[in-house]
Amino acid sequence: MRLPLVFMFSGQGSQYHQMGRELYDRHPRFRLWMDHCDEIAEPLIGGSLCDLLYRKGDKGQPFDRLLHTSPALVAFEFSLARVLIEEGARPDYLLGYSLGELTAAIIGGALTIEQGIGFAADYARLVEAESPPATMLAVVGVSDVEMRYAGLLADCWVTARNFERHLVVTGPVDAIAPLRAALTGDGVVHQVLAVKYGFHTGMHAALEAPFKALAEKVDFAPLRTPMVSCLDGSVHDGESDQREWSQRLWATFRRPVEFGATVRGLLDRGDFHFLDVGPSGTLATFVKYLLPVGSASTFGDVINNFGRDERTYRDALQRLGLSDVSSTAYRQASAAHSSGRASA
Numbered sequence: 436m437r438l439p440l441v442f443m444f445s446g447q448g449s450q451y452h453q454m455g456r457e458l459y460d461r462h463p464r465f466r467l468w469m470d471h472c473d474e475i476a477e478p479l480i481g482g483s484l485c486d487l488l489y490r491k492g493d494k495g496q497p498f499d500r501l502l503h504t505s506p507a508l509v510a511f512e513f514s515l516a517r518v519l520i521e522e523g524a525r526p527d528y529l530l531g532y533s534l535g536e537l538t539a540a541i542i543g544g545a546l547t548i549e550q551g552i553g554f555a556a557d558y559a560r561l562v563e564a565e566s567p568p569a570t571m572l573a574v575v576g577v578s579d580v581e582m583r584y585a586g587l588l589a590d591c592w593v594t595a596r597n598f599e600r601h602l603v604v605t606g607p608v609d610a611i612a613p614l615r616a617a618l619t620g621d622g623v624v625h626q627v628l629a630v631k632y633g634f635h636t637g638m639h640a641a642l643e644a645p646f647k648a649l650a651e652k653v654d655f656a657p658l659r660t661p662m663v664s665c666l667d668g669s670v671h672d673g674e675s676d677q678r679e680w681s682q683r684l685w686a687t688f689r690r691p692v693e694f695g696a697t698v699r700g701l702l703d704r705g706d707f708h709f710l711d712v713g714p715s716g717t718l719a720t721f722v723k724y725l726l727p728v729g730s731a732s733t734f735g736d737v738i739n740n741f742g743r744d745e746r747t748y749r750d751a752l753q754r755l756g757l758s759d760v761s762s763t764a765y766r767q768a769s770a771a772h773s774s775g776r777a778s779a
Contacts, residue, residue, distance in 0.1 A: 436535075437756075438530065438706055438707055438708040438731075438732065438733065439527040439705070439706075439707050439708070440524065440525065440526050440527050440528075440707070440708050440710060440755070441526065441528045441529075441530050441547065441663070441701070441707050441708065441709045441710065441712050442516060442519075442526040442528070442529050442530070442539070442710055442712045443530045443531075443532065443535070443709055443710065443712060443718040444512045444516075444530070444531045444532065444535030444536070444538040444539050444542075444711070444712055444713055444721075445508075445512075445535050445536050445548060445711065445713030445714070445715060445717055445718050445723075446508075446531075446533030446534040446535045446536075446692075447501075447504060447505070447508065447533060447628070447629075447630045447634065448571065448573075448628035448629050449508070449713045449714055449715040449717055450498055450504045450507060450508045450511070450629065450650050450715075451494060451498055451629070451714065451715070452487075452488060452492030452493060452494050452495075452496055452498045452614045453488065453489060453492070453493070453494045454488065454511060454714035454715075454738075454740070455469075455488075455511060455514075455515065455542060455714060455738055455744055456488075456489055456744070457742070457743070457744035457745050458744045458745060458748060459485070459488075459516075460519065461491060461745055462467070462745070462748070462759075464517070464518045464521060465514055465515065465518050467698055468513065468517045469484075469485060469510060469511070469514045469517065470485065470504075470635055470756065471548075472484065472509075472510030472513060472514060472548060472552060473481065473485045473510070474512075475548065475549050475553075476506045476507075476510060476552050476556065477550045477629040478694065479506065479532065479552065479553060479556040480503060480506060480556055480577075481501050482754070484503070484506060484507050487503050487507065488507060488511075493705050494548070494740075497629060499629040499630065499631055499739055501559040501562055501563055501630075501631070501632065502559040502560060502563060504553045504559075504629070505534060505555040505558065505567070506552045506556050506559070506560040507740060508534060508535075508538075508547075508555075508714075509534070509537055509538050509541070509548075509551050509552055509555045509714075510552060511714055512535065512538040512712055512713055512714075513538055513541055513542065513548055513551070515712050515737055515738070516538070516542045516712050518762050519710075519712065519737065519751075519752075520542075521568065522752055522757050522758070522759065522760060523755075523757050524710075524752070524755050524757060526660055526710075527660070527661075527707075528660070528661050528662070528670070528701075528707070529542055529543050529661070529663065529664050530662070530665065530697070530701075530709075530716060531662065531665065531687075532692060532694060532713075533595075533634065533635070533665070533688065533692055534555070534688075535713065536662070536664075536665065536684070536687045537551055537554065537684070537710075538551070538768035539662050540655075540658075540680075541652050542660065543658045543659060543660045543661075543662055544656055544657070544658060544659035544660070544765045545655045545657070545658050545675075545680070546653065546655065546656070549736055550653055550654070554649065554650070554653060557649050558646065558649060561642060561645055561646065562632050562639075562642065563632075565641065565642055565645070566632045566633065566638065566639060566642065567607065567632075567638060568607070568608050568631055568632070569605055569606060569607055569608060569611075569631065569632050569633030569636070569638055570605070570606065570607075570608050570611040570612075570615075570627060570631075571594065571603055571604075571605045571627070571628040571630045571633075571634070571776060572603065572604045572605070572611055572614065572625055572626070572627055572628070573602075573603050573625060573626045573627075573628060574601070574602055574603070574604060574618065574623065574624075574625045575600065575623075575624040575625065575626075576600050576601075576623060576624050577600060577623050578599055578600045580593075580602060580604070581593060584614060584617060584618075587614040587617055588604065588606075588614065589610075590607060590610040591604050591605060591606030591607075591610050591611060591614065592604070592605050592606060592633075592635065592636040592637065592691070593691060594634065594635035594636060594691050594692065595635070595691060595692040595694065596691065596692070596693055596694065596695050596696070596723050597692075597694045597695055597721045598694075598695045598721050598724040599695070599724070601724070602742065603628070603692075605633050605634070605635060605636050605638075606633065606636070606638075607638070609634070615627075632732060635688065635689060635690060635691050635692060639688070639689060640689075641770055643685060643689070646664065646684075646685050646688070647681045647682075647685055650677075650680060650681035650684050650685065651672065651677055651678070651681050653677075653680070654677075655675065655677060655680045657673055657674045657675070658671065658672055658673060658675070663697060663701060664683070664687070664697070665687070665692050665693060665694055665697045666686055666687060666690055666692075666693060666697075667693065667696070667697070668693070668696055668697040668699075668700030668701065671683070693741055694718070694721055694722070695725055695776050698721070698722055698725045699725060702725075702726070702727070702730070705733040706730065706732040707732050707733075708732070708733045708734070708735070708754075708755070709722045709732065709733070709734040709735075710734075710735055710736075710737065710751065710755075711734070711735070711736040711737065712737055713736075714738060714739075714740065715739060715740045716736035716738070716739030716740070717740075718736075719734045719736040722734040733754070735750075735751050735754055736751065737751045742754070
């Protein structure tokens with residue numbers, strides 16, 4: 436029996452240069468959608484997203500300017516979701532992690548891709564103009580960070596709880612530095628995320644009014660696919676008004692991400708196949724550690740930052756009982772065309 440399918444969209448920090456490069460070069464439909472998004476984004480950010488992603492940056496170089504990364508992440512996740520849907524993968528639920536909730540709203544039909552990329556660019560400009568610099572730090576392997584390092588967290592916030600022993604701490608650069616030093620001294624695994632602002636913290640409290648003013652300009656349509664909130668696991672469906680959307684999106688970007696509690700809440704409803712439709716595969720990894728022993732639920736990514744995009748993409752389709760029809764048909768047609776020209 437087919438398990439209900441959950442598309443999961445990751446947020447800021449999961450992006451990197453060259454994400455999906457192999458698919459962009461080899462999958463005509465993915466490239467078509469990325470180029471479409473590029474045309475939408477170019478006048479909004481003053482340059483080409485695809486140039487930034489594929490022609491100007493090596494994978495190891497930082498990709499962290501918000502005006503570029505927010506539209507790029509929305510464009511990438513939208514394009515990947517579109518080709519999956521075209522191959523027959525129909526999500527029963529959409530789950531967005533922070534900025535990923537914007538992509539979920541687009542795939543769910545509440546926003547057009549033009550509206551979604553436009554909102555991502557407008558919000559990025561607002562944050563770049565009004566928000567002080569901050570550090571977001573993923574901490575792994577310590578279940579009692581808040582107690583053990585309480586004296587170093589006075590000016591910081593726990594901004595995401597992903598699974599037991601994995602959370603994100605965010606705060607001003609000067610406040611995070613001593614915490615990093617202590618973690619390093621104790622041999623605790625941690626990683627600075629490619630995000631330079633204090634999302635999900637009180638550092639963004641002053642942005643509430645201008646954020647809601649941006650959101651209230653957007654004409655939201657009723658959802659066609661239910662969305663699962665990473666704030667509290669609640670499921671949203673059908674009709675909703677402008678003010679409700681504005682409040683929801685603000686809460687999504689202002690309050691902590693409760694990914695672990697959200698997935699556990701879904702599992703209380705039954706078994707699912709959780710599919711990470713982001714560029715890094717991190718959400719699939721989080722789910723791996725959240726599934727109880729003996730669970731019939733499954734998980735997977737579509738691509739990840741280890742390369743071999745095309746193979747990982749096809750493996751993801753096979754796990755869903757699907758195949759890469761459009762890409763294969765395109766290649767066969769191209770091969771036949773080339774063969775005909777060669778023999779003419």
